[in-house]
Amino acid sequence: MSDPKALRNAFGAFATGVTVVTTRQPDGTPRGFTANSFTSVSLDPPLLLVCLAKTAHSAETFANAPHFAVNILAEEQKAVSGLFASRAPDKFQNCAWTPGPSDMPLIDGSLAQFTCANHQLVDAGDHLILIGHIQHFTTTEGQPLGYFRGNYFSIGIEKDLAEAAAAAKGSRLGAVLACDGGVLLKTEGEHLRLPLAPQPTLDSLTDKLTALGLQPQIDFVYATFDDRSTGGHAVYYHGTVTGPLPPGYRILPLADLSDAPLTNPAEAAMLTRYADDFRNGSFSIYHGTETTGQTRQLGA
Structure with missing residues (x-):
């Protein structure tokens, strides 16, 4: 022994x-x-x-x-x-x-x-x-x-680190939010994008969604990367959201995520990964740039 x-x-x-x-x-x-x-x-x-x-x-x-x-x-x-x-x-x-x-x-x-x-x-x-x-x-x-x-x-320290990175580079903070068998997306004409915070803080994001009549529940950082197309840093959280769908937003089913007309290519790649993670029952964290990086499995 x-x-x-x-x-x-x-x-x-x-x-x-x-x-x-x-x-x-x-x-x-x-x-x-x-x-x-x-x-x-x-x-x-x-x-x-x-x-x-x-x-x-x-x-x-x-x-x-x-x-x-x-x-x-x-x-x-x-x-x-x-x-x-x-x-x-x-x-x-x-x-x-x-x-x-x-x-x-x-x-x-x-x-x-x-x-x-x-x-x-x-x-x-x-x-x-x-x-x-x-x-x-x-x-x-x-x-x-x-x-x-x-x-x-x-466990909460990831929030502080992510927000510090975002604020230091004047970048953006958003979330992949599961809802009714799909993902919450904001419409921009004929295109879609993930919900973004007015300021690069998690509280700013949750306050914005709450003001729209939604109830967000944030779980963990899902992706953090340098976006060379914008010259900034991007942080996206994973979570869920409930409540009536506000104007200008829609729920896109998981089966349609890989072909969604996303405004931002990095978000499109992220949603393809999300669909795979959901099917595999094991989520991951992505770190790198908007095109290349590494993922670390989190578990079921």
Whole structure:
């Protein structure tokens, strides 16, 4: 068998989010620990799981508790993660929290909170697998706290870097937005183009779409490249959009993307790649120029 430390490092190659799992002792005292070994299990019935080391001080408490909660941390909650990963005896006195359903402690500011009934406890080597039946959950907008190879990282930093690159070169920022089995496009006479922001910031783009009566949801940077035809830098995000179609816009089906009359050749190539990505079920990020570059797969 391989060295445990090397195996831990190999596991660390999988980037995850960060959670704080909470419950109460029989006397009502709140308990909690930090975990990145969290995953969804089932939608019907609604199940999730977290893993807890048998050597953890709270292992017995969680194994016997009828309920527990999972709090998915936001990027600004590194201190909360560190607090609940420590052996500090007064964790809940040093963070903001609120009693939730079933009186479970919920960490204020979390991106999502799941209150669960203890559905099943699985003995798995040096860990316990807590499978919870989700009885209540809430979500808020924000960027998640990421964890990779033993270090925190901010998934939201790509937004700042992309906008800095765009602003520095006086370029454009747009988005490939999926909608009703196609992609949202703006009409320009007989031609089409992707929605662009009035200013090279993501907030400017979302504000513009919202003002049109749409509800955009931006996921990640889809392409960033030097456009030599305009002398600027281009950044395009991937996302989805819902809402009534405003005047001057149309939804182009995926099957028609490769032949769409796009004003900008780089956008035409991008939409051809998008159609391929969608069919393959694995999206990618493009970096280079308007004609040549590299793609990096993101996964399903």
